[in-house]
Amino acid sequence: MDASDPLARLRQGFLLAEGEVYLDGNSLGVASAAALDALRIGAREEWSQGLIRSWNTAGWFDLPVELGDAIGRLVGAAQGQVVVSDTTSINIYKALHAAIGLRPGRKVIVAEAGSFPTDLYIAEGVISTLPGVTMRLEGRDADRIEDLLDDDVAAVLVNHVNYKTGALRDMAELTRAIHGVGALAVWDLCHSAGALPITLDEANADFAVGCTYKYLNGGPGSPAFIYVASRHLDKAQQPLSGWWGHARPFAFETGYQGDPGIRRFQCGTQPVLSLRALKGALSVWDDVDMGQLRAKSIALTELFIQLVEEKCTGHGLVLESPRDPARRGSQVAFGHEHAYEIVQALIERGVIGDFRAPHTLRFGFTPLYLSHADVARAVQVLADVLESGLWREPRFAVRGAVT
């Protein structure tokens, strides 16, 4: 399978540790040589030598929109609708607030009880500034988002791929249902951007946000992105009205007047070194075919599930991800009562996955740098850890601050 993999050539561009299998690219992507080169140039030349001039001469000021357009190509957004800025959490705040502002008189946000928690925490924060607005949750107030939709709903905040189970939503179909009641769709792409083909424009999405440090490999804490469909750009109000979103930031005017385009969704000065690393990381995508990426992602996750079911039977692992690959992102989750300890033992044995409370073992499969041989090796180690009972050793039960 590796011999006939059209993406196999990309692996050499990444700094993978010898003897390790990295299945956590859905939490922190691997460094590429291109990202590190860009970071070094940004630090040694542009910062150290160019200093303040680099805002103009090295194009620092325009990086957020330049990289926004580069990400736009990966998520099916035409130019001028994506900007790289701030964190995903902050961008959820901007997008959700803006969406509600576009639907005056409507008082309900719909979200998912099983959402990545920051999305819900931020929604609570948005609600705290808007008297009368309330939240309905899929998984608490009804089984399906579709059953929560009516003409009180202003906006639906929904994850494209669930962070824990990897369940993938049909973006076009759900967006259609949301628009059917006159509400707006805010898509969180953290676990799909760079993992599978996305068609924001074609699906008529209204807003979207996403990470760059997961499947886009921008580096720890690299800034997030926000998409605003061009049809909303003239009316959508950005609540964090900082100077980088001003139409003329260097006129230093007293009052706020937002930039007419996507720049308005910036707030303040951006982390330039992280943006420089991200620019390098995104260059890796120049000749990646998203259809091939998806095909490889499915092959990797299918192989993993098949091998785990073959080689790890009788140890109590329960598949938590959809079995149908068409309904799954690029990750696989298994439930186990001792998920935490098993993941720690795997890490010690060089297979890096992660644990998600309360009892999920989560494995991310980044098609850019993983091989099918990696998958086979990971399952071999997992079978070994379960068979030998290695995970029962007390040191694996000690918990760090970040799991």
Ligand SMILES: *Cc1c(COP(=O)(O)O)cnc(C)c1O
């Ligand atoms: C990773 C992730 C985030 C992270 O938000 P930050 O503000 O970057 O910490 C948000 N939402 C989802 C769904 C995620 O998977």
